[in-house]
Amino acid sequence: MEQPGFDYIIVGAGAAGSVLANRLSADPQIQVLLIEAGSKDTEPAIHDPGGFVSLWGSDLDWNLSTTDQPGLGGRAITINQGKVLGGGTAINAMMYVRGNPANFNEWEAMGATGWGYQSVLPYFKKSENFATGASEFHATGGELSIRECPDDVMRSDHFLIGATQLGYDGPNWDYNGARQENGAGLLQFHIDKNNHRDSSASAFLHNISERKNLTIYTNVLVSNVLIDDRKAIGVELLASAGNTEQVFCSKEVILSAGALHTPKILLLSGIGPANELEQNGIPLVADLPGVGKNLQDHLQLPMIYRSKIAMPNTTLLTGNALFVKVREESSVVDLQINFTPSLPEPLAPVLPDLGGPVCIFLPILVQPKSRGEVTLRSANPADKPVVNPNYLDQEADVEVLSKAVELVRKLANTPKFLELNGGEMVPGADADIEAFVRSQSTTIWHPAGTCKMGTDAMSVVDAELRVHGIQNLRVADASVMPTVTSGNTVAACFMIGEKAAEMILAAHPVADLKKSLID
Numbered sequence: 001m002e003q004p005g006f007d008y009i010i011v012g013a014g015a016a017g018s019v020l021a022n023r024l025s026a027d028p029q030i031q032v033l034l035i036e037a038g039s040k041d042t043e044p045a046i047h048d049p050g051g052f053v054s055l056w057g058s059d060l061d062w063n064l065s066t067t068d069q070p071g072l073g074g075r076a077i078t079i080n081q082g083k084v085l086g087g088g089t090a091i092n093a094m095m096y097v098r099g100n101p102a103n104f105n106e107w108e109a110m111g112a113t114g115w116g117y118q119s120v121l122p123y124f125k126k127s128e129n130f131a132t133g134a135s136e137f138h139a140t141g142g143e144l145s146i147r148e149c150p151d152d153v154m155r156s157d158h159f160l161i162g163a164t165q166l167g168y169d170g171p172n173w174d175y176n177g178a179r180q181e182n183g184a185g186l187l188q189f190h191i192d193k194n195n196h197r198d199s200s201a202s203a204f205l206h207n208i209s210e211r212k213n214l215t216i217y218t219n220v221l222v223s224n225v226l227i228d229d230r231k232a233i234g235v236e237l238l239a240s241a242g243n244t245e246q247v248f249c250s251k252e253v254i255l256s257a258g259a260l261h262t263p264k265i266l267l268l269s270g271i272g273p274a275n276e277l278e279q280n281g282i283p284l285v286a287d288l289p290g291v292g293k294n295l296q297d298h299l300q301l302p303m304i305y306r307s308k309i310a311m312p313n314t315t316l317l318t319g320n321a322l323f324v325k326v327r328e329e330s331s332v333v334d335l336q337i338n339f340t341p342s343l344p345e346p347l348a349p350v351l352p353d354l355g356g357p358v359c360i361f362l363p364i365l366v367q368p369k370s371r372g373e374v375t376l377r378s379a380n381p382a383d384k385p386v387v388n389p390n391y392l393d394q395e396a397d398v399e400v401l402s403k404a405v406e407l408v409r410k411l412a413n414t415p416k417f418l419e420l421n422g423g424e425m426v427p428g429a430d431a432d433i434e435a436f437v438r439s440q441s442t443t444i445w446h447p448a449g450t451c452k453m454g455t456d457a458m459s460v461v462d463a464e465l466r467v468h469g470i471q472n473l474r475v476a477d478a479s480v481m482p483t484v485t486s487g488n489t490v491a492a493c494f495m496i497g498e499k500a501a502e503m504i505l506a507a508h509p510v511a512d513l514k515k516s517l518i519d
C-alpha cells in the first residue's frame with residue numbers, strides 16, 4: 001500500500017474546515033492536507049460585503065435544490081451553498097449569532113457530553129476579535145473579526161426602540177452576551193475593520209500561507225473515504241479533469257463538507273442506512289441509519305412595509321434583530337426577527353420595483369420541529385445529493401411563523417415605529433396567514449443536523465465527533481448539531497471547528513506522531 005504522506009486530511013474549506021486546517025497545522029511537525037471542491041477565493045465580490053448576492057448561482061455556489069415541498073405548497077426551492085475556499089462564509093450574509101445557551105445544554109442532554117454552553121463558550125471566544133472589546137462573553141486577539149452593524153443607515157431606532165416599547169430589552173442589547181431571549185439589538189457580522197468580509201479563508205488560511213506543512217488542494221472533489229478494516233486511511237479524489245486519485249493519511253480523515261455534502265461522502269463510502277446503500281449498489285461498510293437524517297433548516301418569511309422616510313439603500317441585508325420565544329411549548333427562542341429600514345442594495349437587482357421607500361422585517365423560524373433528509377441521487381460522486389428538508393411538515397412550525405406575523409404587526413404599531421410605518425404591503429391586512437406562510441417562506445441557508453452527535457441509534461458521531469464504528473474518521477461541521485441553533489449557524493460552525501481541533505490534537509500528542517514516523 002502507498003505510504004501516507006499526511007497526518008490529517010480535512011475535506012472542505014468552509015467555516016469548520018478552515019479553522020481545523022489552521023489549528024492542526026500550527027505545529028510544523030504535523031502534515032495537513034485540506035481539500036476543497038471549489039476554487040481559490042480570488043473573486044472580488046467575495047471580499048466586498050455587498051457583493052455576495054451576485055455570487056449566488058455562480059460557479060462558487062453548489063446551487064442545490066430541494067425536492068418539491070408539500071409544506072411549501074409544492075414548491076422546490078434553491079439552497080445556495082458555498083463552493084470555494086471559505087465555503088459558506090465566502091457567500092453568506094456574514095451575521096454572527098452564536099445561538100441560545102439552552103441550545104448547547106440541550107445538545108449535552110441529548111448525549112453530546114462536553115458541549116453544554118459553559119463548555120463551548122471558550123471555543124466561540126478563541127476565534128474572536130471583537131471590535132467592541134473583550135468581556136466575559138467576547139474576546140479580542142482571535143483571527144475572526146466580529147463587529148456590530150458597520151452601516152449607519154441600517155441601524156434602526158424605529159425597530160429597536162419599538163421593541164423596547166413592547167417590553168423587550170434594547171436598544172443596546174448584545175444577543176451574544178449573557179442572555180439571548182427577549183431582546184433587540186444590532187446584529188454582529190464577520191466583517192473586518194477595513195470593511196471587507198472576513199471569511200474563514202481570509203481569517204484562518206490566508207495568514208498562514210507560508211506554512212510548508214499545510215497543503216491545500218482546490219478544485220478537487222472528494223468522492224469517498226478510503227476505509228481498510230473499519231479504519232479510515234485516506235480519501236479518493238475526483239479532479240476537475242475527471243481523473244481519480246487516492247491520497248492517504250496516517251492519523252485521521254475529518255469531513256467538514258457541510259450538512260448537505262458530508263452525509264453524501266459518508267454514503268458514498270458505504271457508511272449509512274444499509275437499505276439505501278444497497279439500492280445504490282454501494283458495498284456496506286457500516287450500517288449507520290442516521291446518516292443524512294435529522295436534516296433541519298431555518299426558514300425566512302419577508303414582510304414588507306411602506307416607509308414614510310426615504311433613506312439610501314442599505315449595504316447589507318439587515319442590521320437589527322429581535323430574539324423571542326413565541327410558542328408556549330417551545331423550550332428556547334424559536335423566532336428571530338431581522339429588520340432593515342430601507343431596501344438592501346445587494347437585493348436591489350433581484351427585487352421587483354416596490355414603488356417607493358420600504359422597510360423589511362424578516363421573521364426566521366429558528367427552532368424548526370420538521371425533520372428532513374439528504375440521500376444519494378446515485379452512486380456517481382458528481383451527482384448532487386437529493387435534499388428533502390420537509391419544510392413546515394410540523395404544524396408547530398407554521399404556528400411560529402404565523403405568530404411572527406402577529407408580532408411584527410404589533411411592533412410596527414408601537415409609537416416609535418409608527419414614525420416610519422407607511423402601511424403594511426406584504427402580506428397585507430386581508431391575507432390568509434397560513435397561505436402566506438406556506439407560499440412565501442424560503443430557506444435562509446442554515447442546513448444542519450445530518451450526522452448528529454450523540455449516543456442513540458440515529459446518531460452518527462460521538463461527542464468527540466468520531467464516526468461510530470469507524471476508526472480515524474471524524475465529522476466537524478454543521479452536520480453534527482443534534483438540533484440547529486436558535487440563530488444564524490456560522491458562529492457555531494467556527495466553534496465546532498475550534499473544539500474539534502482541540503480534541504483531535506489531544507488524541508494524537510505530537511510525541512506519538514514522532515514515534516509513528518520513527519516506526
Ligand SMILES: Cc1cc2nc3c(=O)[nH]c(=O)nc-3n(C[C@H](O)[C@H](O)[C@H](O)COP(=O)(O)OP(=O)(O)OC[C@H]3O[C@@H](n4cnc5c(N)ncnc54)[C@H](O)[C@@H]3O)c2cc1C
Nearest residue numbers: 012014016037087088092093094095222477478488489490
Ligand atoms: C447564501 C448564504 C447566506 C448565509 N448567511 C449566513 C449568515 O448571515 N450568518 C450565518 O451565521 N450563517 C449564514 N449562512 C450559513 C453559514 O454560512 C453556514 O452555516 C456555514 O458556512 C456552514 O459551515 P460548515 O463548516 O458546516 O460548511 P461550509 O461552510 O458550507 O463548507 C463546506 C465546504 O466543503 C466543500 N465541499 C463540499 N463537498 C466537498 C467534497 N466532496 N470535496 C471537497 N470539498 C467539498 C464546500 O465546497 C465548502 O467549501 C449562510 C449560508 C449561505 C449559503
